[in-house]
Amino acid sequence: MDDSRTASCKSCIKVYLCSNPEDSVVERRALRENVFPRLREHCRHTYGLDFKVIDPYEASDPRTGPDQQTRQKLLQACRESSDGPYLVALVGAQYGAVCLPSQVEVSEFHRLLQVCQRAGISTRALEKAYLRDENTIPPSFCLQRQTHIHTQLHPDKQVRRNHQVHTHTHTQCALDTDLRFALENCPRRDIKRCLVYVNKISNGRGQSEGEDQPPKEPNVIPHLPQALSDDSLLSQLCDYFLPSVVTSCQLLVYTTTSECDPRHGYTPARRRSYAEGLCQQLYSDLLALIDSSVAMGMGKSVSSPHSDDALTREQAEQEELCSLYSRLYDNDRPEEEEVRSYLEQRDTQHPLVVVGGPCTGKTVLLAHCAQQVDGVRSWLSNMDPVVIIRFTSLSVNLSPRHLLSSLCYQIAHRYNRNPEPSSRDPNPTLPQLRHNLSSLLSLCPTPKQPLVLILDGLDQAWTVSGPQTIKCLPSPLPPNIKLMLSISPTRTNTHHTLELHFPQSSSAVFGVSRCCVSVELGPVEGRECVRMLAALLEGSGRRVTSGQQGVMNMALISCPLTLYARLLHRHASLWSSGTHQKHKVTDETLPVGVHSSITVFLVHLEEKHGLVLVSRALSYVTLSRTGLTEAELSDLLSSDDAVLAGYVSASEPPPSKFRVPEVEVERLLLDLKGFLVKRSVAGSHVLFWVSRHFGLVVCERYLSSWEMREEMHTAMADYFNGRWAYGRAKPLVISQNTGLNQPGPVPDTARMKKYIDRQPLGQPYVFNSKPSSSSSSPSSEHVRVNLRKLLELPYHLKESGRLEELVRGLMMSLEFHQAMLRAGLLGDLVTLLEDWEREGASQLIFPRERALLACILRDSACLLWNSPIELSMVMKVRLLPFLGLCPELEGYAEEVTQGIKKRGSGLGVVLSPAPSTVPSTQCLFPEARQCAVTDAAGTVSGTVVVIQSDGSALVWRGREAEELKLSCEPALRFISVRGSGTFILLSTQCNTQLLWDVTGTTCFQDVLSLEGQESNSDQHSSTIVEGFLMCDDRMCVWWKGLSYVSVSEVSTSRHLTRLQCQNTVRSVSFPPTGQFVYCGQEKGTVSIFDTSRGTLTAICSSPAESSVISVILSEDEREMSCVDSRGHVLLWCVATKTDPKLLKECCSGSSHFEFINTDLSEESCILLVCKTQEIILWDTCDWEQWDHFRAPQGKAFSQALLAQDGQLILASLEACPSVLVWRMTTGQCVLSLDAGSPSQPLSLLKMDSVLSVVTQNGHLTTWDSDVICAAAMVPRTGAGVREVVLEPMGERFYVLDGSEILWRWRLQTGSPETHFLHDGPVEKLCLSPDGSHLVSLSGEDVYVWRSDTGQNLHRIHGSRATEVLITSNGHIGVCVSQHGLSRVWKLASGAVVCNIHLYLADAQVSPESTFLLGRRHGDLLAVSLWSGTVSKRFSCSERYERSTVVAFRTLPEHPDFVIVMAASGSVYTWKVTEETVCRQFLLPQMFLCQPQVFHMSSDGSFALLSTDDDLITLLDLPHARLCRVKAQGPVLKVCMDDSGRYAVYICHPPAQDNGCACDLHTKPLLAVVRLADGGRLGRLCLCKTPTALAVSEELCVYVGFQDGSVGVYSISDITGRGGATPLNYVATSNTADIKSNFICHIHVVSRC
DSSP: OOHHHHTTSOOEEEEEEEEOGGGOHHHHHHIIIIIHHHHHHHIIIIIOOEEEEEOTTOSSSGGGOOOHHHHHHHHHHHHHHBSSOOEEEEEOSOOOOBOOOSEEEHHHHHHHHHHHHHTTOOOHHHHHHEEEETTBSSOEEEEOHHHHHHHHHSOOHHHHHHHHHHHSSOOOBHHHHHHHHHHTTOOHHHHTTEEEEEEEEESOSOHHHHHHSOOOOOOOOTTSOOOOOHHHHHHIIIIIIHHHHHHHHOOEEEEEEEEOOTTTOSOHHHHHHHHHHHHHHHHHHHHHHHHHHHHHHHHHHSOOSOHHHHHHHHHHHHHHHHHHHHTTOOSOOTHHHHHHHHHHSSSOOSOEEEEEOTTSOHHHHHHHHHIIIIISOOSSTTSOOEEEEEEGGGOSOOOHHHHHHHHHHHHHHHTTOOOOGGGGSSSOOHHHHHHHHHHHHHHSOOSSSOEEEEEEOTTTSSSOOHHHHHHTSOSSOOTTEEEEEEEOTTOHHHHHHHHHHSTTTTOOOTTOTTSOEEEEEOOOOHHHHHHHHHHHHHHTTBOOOHHHHHHHHHHHHHOOOHHHHHHHHHHHHTOOOOSSGGGOOOTTTSOOSHHHHHHHHHHHHHHHHOHHHHHHHHHHHHHSSSOBOHHHHHHHHHHOHHHHGGGSOSSSOOOSBOOOOHHHHHHHHHHTTTTEEEEEETTEEEEEESSHHHHHHHHHHHOOSHHHHHHHHHHHHHHHTTTTOTTOOEEEEEETTTOTTOSSOOOGGGEEEEEEBOOOOOOOSEEESSOOTTOSSOOGGGEEEOHHHHHHHHHHHHHTTOHHHHIIIIITOHHHHHHHHHTTOHHHHHHHHHSGGGGTOOTTSSHHHHHHHHHHHHHTHHHHTTOGGGHHHHHHHHTGGGTTTOGGGHHHHHHHHHHHHHHTEEEEEEEOOOOSSOOOSEEEOOOTTOOOEEEEEEOTTSOEEEEETTSOEEEESSSOEEEOOOSOSSOOOEEEEEEETTEEEEEETTSOEEEEETTSSSTTSSEEEOOOTTTTOHHHHTOOEEEEEEETTEEEEEETTOOEEEEEETTTTEEEEEEEOSSOEEEEEOOTTOSEEEEEEGGGEEEEEETTTTEEEEEEEOTTOOOEEEEEEOTTSSEEEEEETTSOEEEEEOSSTTSOEEEEEEOOSOOOSOEEEEEEETTTTEEEEEESSEEEEEETTTTEEEEEEEOOTTOOEEEEEEETTTTEEEEEETTOSEEEEEETTTOOEEEEEEOSSSSOEEEEEEETTEEEEEETTSOEEEEEHHHHHHHHTSOOOSSOOOEEEEOTTSSEEEEEOSSSEEEEEETTTTEEEEEEEOSSOEEEEEEOTTSSEEEEEETTEEEEEETTTOOEEEEETTOOEEEEEEOTTSSEEEEEESSSOEEEEETTTOOEEEEEOSOOEEEEEOTTSOEEEEEETTEEEEEETTTOSEEEEEOSTTTTOSOOEEEEEEOTTSTTEEEEEETTSEEEEEETTTTEEEEEEEOOGGGOOOTTTOEEOTTSSEEEEEEETTEEEEEETTTTEEEEEEOSSOEEEEEEOTTSSEEEEEEOOOOOTTOOOSHHHHSOEEEEEETTTOOEEEEEEOOSOEEEEEEOTTSEEEEEETTSOEEEEEEEESSSOSSOOOOEEEOOBSOOOOOBTTBOOBEEOOOO
């Protein structure tokens, strides 16, 4: 792997704390309590890394500390795995107790005894402490464990003197030994990751202490060199060794000299003071080392928001697994040559299958072969093969869809090809993936660059469907492809699938075309296992005696497996040749078999580390979804009461903060090394079992009960949810009488709870790699996603049975969704929401809410792939319109709102407009080989069956389509399908009908074969079923073109009777009573049969002789309504079945259109009759025609249905790929449902609460009916919104749509509350300042209304007005006319005040209600509202220049002033009362004002001048500068709030490189900019065409749309900072040259 893949291999900071345990108790405790937790949080939240400190003496009893060999292993592990500092040493004033050597060679030990004897020293203690062991290499005397523990801190003087006698030197203490091991012969780069703190103490013992000390025993032996004292040894360490390392390798050493009072010595207060200083210095030093070591690498390992990176990461993980398993290949297998021969053979179109039982090494063999091809390249050396290997049982996502998606991505990536467009679907179907994979396998591999595809463990994973995956592989294999699989011989289902998919797959003959090559992998030869075991023992410095070897040989013969040999190595490593009985090795004591050997190994671990620690630790690892990191395992064990209780002293109260010592966990992991290994998962190194059999034994031994598994899953869910993090203490039950963890029952009165902070890691969804106080919502570039939480938490919530918490807390959580998107796991998120029912969760847990979220995410995937931070925006647009339907998602919407508050700015949604699209819950694509669809039917449960032109049938019971295959020969061919209730009836070409109850547990469990009553009739053999009905256990079936109805008993498949009619049967009614059957026929007849007797009781005939296409019975069966093909209805009284009477004949008007179908809504008593050119609606209560709808011009209906109790009509049109939705009450077409295919819909299927559309090319799309209704019933006007006029208080607003109706909406309800009817289209509207009066213009008439009551006060006829105005005091109205007199009249009475003879363009009333201002002939006039005469005039030509006035605005906050814009670019301030003029600016030509855009704030601070493509120009008057805002695309509409703080604009989105044509990428955007600093507050995709824009004083943005709906959005700007993109300011200059697009000339003339 390259460097980019291995950049994040080290995923923790692991520090070894080296110290003298007796001389550092205070310092180590201070560090544990004050420094290490802070560093854990820093590493966790800044870099997403774990921080661990291994203190070998952390346990409450230091005498249980590890021996020298174990300490060195711990230290070496820290050096190799730490991504930063790995050693901290504390050197104090005491040298420490010596550590005796754990092993002394036999010859050296004998010399030692001889020297001691000659010196006259007793060797009894030495011989007792050491025992000879022939199993070591070379044979040695080994120190007994009990002696080591004792002598490490309090060595027996005689034993120590014995060693000094022999070596003529000294034995080092643990501190000295560890330091020299860590620093001697160590690379300089590693030494720079070490910190050493030396504390020298002067006068540390004090006078009193020195006087009371007994004289020291001289450490001298006669006739031998003098031994060094502890002070001399300490001096050598501090004054010679450490300085030499500082000089040569720049080791960082801090030396502190503590000057003590000679009278008191080194007091506890002085020690605490030193400890405080040490904490400060160590924290600073470690922080600097961590930041410098990790920060550079973190830039590469920050999680990217692209799913491609997630797939790349997964590919690297699989390659790492391949390397790991290949290193376990210890024995050359003869099967290796068979694999090589297969790979080197050309033009093979068949796979190679490695078949072997458990533990035979299938995975290791395939990994080794992959390395030979792609690693060392010893195979296929003349080619450049592409090797892709997948260990499917070890993948994070085990679904077949994810496996195939990953394979498609890897193949495309390795061959540098762009993936298929459909691969961007976050949750593609298997047919899609099968097509993509086949396409890639056909196009990519070449003879020079073949593809070697290896799939291991398809039959091992619990949720991977091996057969499904095999079926998606092409058969036969395309050229230049080698496929290798591994399966177990016991998996018969997988074997059977291979036989069917690859013909002759059971053949083991090599080289046969189109068959599988089978490689049988058996046990390893016994001598190979013996050789392997000997090599393992030699590598660990051990050997076995001849007697032990014999026992081992017998065991390996009985179980010749490599895993068993490795387990025997662990057992043999513990053997000793001592004389004790426990060291004897016999056939009875040696376990035989893998599982037995694992069990014995676990028993040894329990004896060494304790049953509770071992069982809990191994159970947590086994129950995890992807494995656990070391830090996670330590946290879980610390949070486990049973484990923690074993480390709390029973005699002392437990501290408030306490954890399981890290060294205990590390020692356990050292003993598990080789079996519990590390692998990379989602950027972290996790522990996992190298063989799944360890997990099986752990489950059998420790997790046999479901209650235990559920308890541990609950603990893991709490941990990954952060329940006990951030200082939240967890209670621990303490026994006051017997202490903690004591055997025997404890009465409740003797128990108490102690709350202890276990200090587990925090579990946020994201870690800030660059924390910033100015941004509470970091962008994707500055966050690292907590992938461990995303992967583990959902799994453990499910396994612990906390399904509601899973759905509410994760599946319906915006924070969880954002994290999944940032991690590139959009597809996994959609799968989690859509497919959870398949994984065992109840479908009753908010299925609609989850389906809606999944639909929104899938439909928005094109945007969210690359911009996950846009999730909030997408949900504002797509989710909020459906909150009323899904109240459980209100918490999700609240998270969106809270996100705006946290950011301090943004755009919120006050009123959602009608959605542009309706999310489809399922969208299924057909396979490439499918034929056209000829028929389709559905059931109330949602199952859909379609018939294809080739006679095959497809069944959809979810997102996947399955071909319907029956085990019969020859294969059946289907010609039609019908549905009724929960039943499906299939007609075949061989005159049989198959009945299927889809609610059965097995497909076609209940199959009814009904032979035709005239099987030899040519007429019957050529017909298909027209329909069928079920009533209890009876079924009525009628056929096309036949004149009889067959009644049968379903349970017995027995034919009951045949009902013969006069004419061809077209419709049947079979009421619930089941006694009578009503058969509608051609020629207008209806026959009534008594099924109990099988006799005809009556015939009803219509004189029109039109076919009866529907028979409807009343609830009491006393009335019968017959609908004929003309659309007419005949009402019959059938109370007397033998004598029916015609009651009423209802005609529908036109009868020449072709009949299509009918649909009945019993709830609303409406019958729909669909014809090609019209839809007729009948009221079934009184059978009157209620309404009718014509087809759009040039179109014809193909099918129509009623929805939502008759509120909506859904219809498909010929040559139209969409389904149109009409609102029944208004007749307005409110929605267009995209069927997702260019093909025309074949069938509309209304099933329970869903609507499904099947197209002619086999595309099925399904919508939730309630979701359709929610979208269709959103309030809207009858036409596109032209203008939105706001009331001053913002509670209500008025909408003009160009019709005769003026709508008033209430913002609180979000719907129109009343309307004002006019005689013609409403053109203009004006509100009085207090909102009490409303003046509207319609045609040439002016209407005056009371806005609160809707009363029309006046109507001024023939005003010929083009504009209406109201003065600011609300007393006077003005009608401005271009071709007549402009009238000024009193609003209350309508009396004319005066007439104005001049036409004033852009007329405005002055703020003081004195003048009417307007442009005329290039001048600005002020006309008196009392006399109608011109009182004031402003003319540019009379003053500074020959120009004309193009725009002006009054200033409400400065009523005497008017801002005037001239055509030349001059900006004037005109004081109307004094008629004084001040020329402010001269605008450059490129920034001239556009009158239709010009708008001024009420205080005159900002002016909106113009728009030019994607640029908006504003004028900042107080600062004398021009400002330009660059929009995302061409600006459509722009406005500014009256206060001049914000600019709101609507623009087209930028063009997309990927050619996406969805609403999110093609429809306009709404954006808001803060004018003070140019900060972009937020944006929203409107997803449809806007037609009006307005901003209220309350900072609400009103957007009118073409479909008649209105959206209201709130501007939030709490903090006024953060996330701002500065405006491009145009500098003030006297030069005329333009240096850039944003620099131009502004000439300041004067200032008022």
